[in-house]
Amino acid sequence: MFFRLLACLAIFYIAAKVLYRRYFHPLRKYPGPVFAALTSWYEAYYNIIKRGNLVVELERLHNLYGPVIRIGPNTLHFNYRRAYQDIYTNGSTLVKDQEFYHSAVSHAPQGSVGLCDRQESKSRRTILGPLFSRRAILDLEYTIQEKINILMTLLENHHNSPTTSVQMSAAYRSLTIDIITSYCFAESTNSLASGFGNYEQKSIQENLNRLWIQRHFPFLISFVSIAPQKLIIWLFPDFNSFVEMSAQYERQIDYLTNNPEDFSKVENETIYHHLLHPKVRERPSKTALIQEAITLVGAGSDTVGNACTVGTFYALKNPAIYQKLVEELCEAWPDKDRPLSYTTLEKLPxxxxxxxxxxxxxxxxxxxxxxxxxxxxxxxxGLKLPPGTIVEMSTLFLHMNPDVFPDPTTFNPDRWLDENSTNEMMQDLAPFSKGPRMCLGINLAWCELYLILGNVFRKLNMSLPDSNKDMIADYCHWDHVDYFSTQWQGDYEVFVQKITE
Known part of the structure; x- marks a missing residue:
């Protein structure tokens, strides 16, 4: 009798909740799929079953319903610039959705990306900000250039024939991991020297591969965080690289905590100089320090590595783009054996x-x-919404806005040479987000992009194998959004030859 009553109450509760969300909820007037209005599992279906195709579905829904759609019981998605500015750029009265962030980054909820409390986030950014200021970047430009020189040497010496082509995604990500670890910890992972791959690179890729499971079943990552390492590796072998990376950062933190005098022996300031500084009122816990390190390495390597992979592909695919890049760089950089500074490269139109x-x-x-x-x-x-409403907008809808970027699916650098339209386009360019929660390492990312791509196109002759020239169909930017961020479904190879003149 008791269980029947319990079952009846459960059915009544679910029915009442369904009726409320469908007919009485404050967002009931906004269009969208009925299933999305009833349950958050609508998002889970597209993330897990459809392998991350939520953004593709959002594009379809906006074409069907208009610029504002209801995609969750309490969630609205927008598709116009003013909304993006209100949510992210001017959104000082909005906070991160804790349920989303503490699941999507459940492997590092105490890292800067996972911090949802506005004051806590501001404090962390105040501590780390000086390390990523433009002045700090310029002071440590040599660190970035040193790693790029290693990549150039490897490509010139070991990948310079049709039988020794190189997978550019692996090469670029190895480079950016070495840069961010040297920059943040004064201790490189030497991923370049280990054949374009180590446990940190593997861990980052594994995190991306399981992100949708992590997003909707975060308790699995919580279990990994507290269970014994041997048990985790036995139960989940794919987590081995993540466990190794966490252990490496824990050893670093323990050593520096017990040997503070060694701070003066490192080549450059590290994140630990700032996070463990005596003037920091509330020193983060060891768990928070480990998770901040994981956050910085993941965010600081994958975004730039992916951008270099994408840009290089489109330059090699289009001879006109490639020729313009090389001609401009050769004119500005006559002696390629002498480094050209970031401040000079960023002036090249x-x-x-x-x-x-x-x-x-x-x-x-x-x-x-x-x-x-x-x-x-x-x-x-332009909408007055009840407190507690979840609002969002994918950056894709900014970057692919045909009113701002004519023929948006065509890779066309020339569009940025028109000074009359550049200012407007910059309002819709947000690869690092915008506003108070924008990417902490944006200055470092710009510096890396100029130095990496400048060096690559000035010092190397590169070409795509014939089998890779049609690989645009495999790029999931448009048709197959397979991960949290845009990724390649596969990798492309490049033939490399050193420029001798």
Whole structure:
């Protein structure tokens, strides 16, 4: 009798909830699929069953219903610039959606990306900000150039024939991991020297591969975080690289905590100089320090590595783009054996245009990043919404707006050379997001992009094998959004030859 009563109550509760969300909820007037209005598992279906095709579905829904759609019981997705600005750029009264972030980054919820409390996030960014200021980047430019020189040597010496072509995605990601670890920890992972791959690179890729499971079943990652390492490796062998990476950062933190005098022996300032500084009022816990390290390495390597992969492919695919890049670089950089500074490279108009178009195509995070409307939020996209409403907009809809970027699916750096339209286009270029929660390492990313792509196109002759020239169909930027951020379904190879003149 008791269980029958319990079952009846459960059925009544579910029915009442369905009726409320469908007919009485404050967002009931906004169009969208009925299933999305009833349950958040609508998002899970497209993320897990459809392998991350939520953004493709959002595009279809906007074409069907208009610029504002209801895609969850309490969630609205927008598709126009004003809404993006209100949510992210001007959204000081909105906070990150804790349910989303603490699941999507459940492997590092105490890292800067996972911090949802506005004051806590501001404090962490205040501590780390000086390390990523433009002045700090310029002071440590040599660190970036040193790693690029290693890559150039490897490509010239070991990948310079049709039988020794190189997978550019692996090469670029190895480079960016070495750069970010040297920059943040003064201790490189030497991924380049280990054949374009180590446990950190594997861990980052594994995190991307399981992100949708992690997003909707975060307790699995929580279990990994607290269970004994041997048990985790036995139960989940794919987590081995993540466990190794966490253990490496824990050893670093323990050593520096117990040997503070060694701070003066490292080549450059590290994140630990800032996070463990005596002037920091509330020193983060060891768990928070480990998770911050994981966050910085993941965010600081994958975004730039992916952008370089995308940009290089389109340059090699289009001889006109490739020729313009090389001609401009040769004119500005007559002696390729003498390094050209970041401040000089960023003044080159076509290289700058090429990098901006690369960033437009290689969006850092393509999945919508939800924010929660607060009591003091004035409007979002011209709409007055009840507090607690979740609002979001994928950056894809900015970057592929045909009103701002004519023929948006065509990779065309020339569009950025028109000064009359550049200012407007820059308002819709947001590969690192915008506003108070934008990417902490944006200055470092721009510096890396100029130095990496400048060196690669100035110092190397590159070409695609015939089998790779039609690989655009495999790029999931448009038709197959397979991960949280835009990724290649496969990798392409490049023939490399050193420029001797």
């Amino acid at each position: 076509y290289l700058t245009a090429f990098i901006k178009e690369t960033l437009r195509f290689s969006i850092g995070v393509i999945h919508p990043l939800p924010r929660v409307v607060g009591p003091a939020t004035p409007e979002v996209g």
